[in-house]
Amino acid sequence: MRKPCCEKKETNKGAWSKLEDQKLIDYIQKHGEGCWRSLPQAAGLLRCGKSCRLRWVNYLRPELKRGNFAEDEEDLIIKLHALLGNRWSLIAGRLPGRTDNEVKNYWNTHVKRKLLQMGIDPNNRRLVLSSVITKTNMSNESNSGAVDSVSYNNNQHLNSACGSEAEESNTVISSLPDLNLDLTIAPPVIEERQIIGSSQVECAVYNPTSVLN
DNA sequence: AAGACTTACAACCGCCCCGCG
DNA sequence: TCGCGGGGCGGTTGTAAGTCT
Numbered sequence: 132m133r134k135p136c137c138e139k140k141e142t143n144k145g146a147w148s149k150l151e152d153q154k155l156i157d158y159i160q161k162h163g164e165g166c167w168r169s170l171p172q173a174a175g176l177l178r179c180g181k182s183c184r185l186r187w188v189n190y191l192r193p194e195l196k197r198g199n200f201a202e203d204e205e206d207l208i209i210k211l212h213a214l215l216g217n218r219w220s221l222i223a224g225r226l227p228g229r230t231d232n233e234v235k236n237y238w239n240t241h242v243k244r245k246l247l248q249m250g251i252d253p254n255n256r257r258l259v260l261s262s263v264i265t266k267t268n269m270s271n272e273s274n275s276g277a278v279d280s281v282s283y284n285n286n287q288h289l290n291s292a293c294g295s296e297a298e299e300s301n302t303v304i305s306s307l308p309d310l311n312l313d314l315t316i317a318p319p320v321i322e323e324r325q326i327i328g329s330s331q332v333e334c335a336v337y338n339p340t341s342v343l344n
Numbered sequence: 345a346a347g348a349c350t351t352a353c354a355a356c357c358g359c360c361c362c363g364c365g
Numbered sequence: 366t367c368g369c370g371g372g373g374c375g376g377t378t379g380t381a382a383g384t385c386t
Contacts, residue, residue, distance in 0.1 A: 145379085146354075168371065184372075185355065220374060231374075236353050 143177045147186055151176055155183055156191055189232045196228030200237055208234060208242060 143151070158174035164187070167180035176183060189195075200208070204226055211222040219231035219238075226234065 144356075146381095166371080179356090181357090181372080182355075188373095189354075217375065232354075235375075240352055 142171075142179050142182070144182075147190075151178065152186070152191060155187060159187060159191075185232075189230045194228055195230065200229075200241075204229070205237075205242065208238060209246075212238065212242075 154174050154176055158170065162173070164184075167184045169180070170176075170183050171178045171180055174183070178186075207226060208222060211225060215221050217235075219235040223229050223231040223234045
């Protein structure tokens, strides 16, 4: 049986106080993000290490953007969710200054409802009401002017990494509201190469905004 | 004015992955 | 090679704030 990450009876739970926040910020500014397990004691916090990490990552990091999501951010979330599913950390990775928790909350509270109101199933981007056409072969032409059909063929780019969601790759939705769901994804940018053993390994690093191009 | 209901989001929980000894 | 432990992730819950009746 695995040990719990901390002695629960000796830790605070619930909302963080300003003093706790300040202690955490001070400690990380001095020592950096190190071992979360030992951080609480070192920083003088009666918190679980995981709780400290979460507080820092989701709320206290200086580079975080606070406030409402812009329209282009929302668009990007919808597109990325279509490609990646509930992989919030991956989605957040493409939204500078946003966290996985924030994106997840935003999806659950705003986007999901918005899509449902438009008659779209947020889980698979299919129309809930009607007009769902399934084809086996579709061409990539015909995207001039307003978007009235969406191809999920792009999911194939992610088949190996993401699995099941890509199974919808041949579904076509017609008569969608103008959501601008162009799911084009740019090929990964090769940022560096590593030599491991005798083989050369390419480390692909995605440009966070490339999906918009 | 107050209670009920809804919304938004911070925080927690438990599982999984991966590095390390 | 294997088991352990830390960190990360996604799902869920708790609760404060806002809105409705």
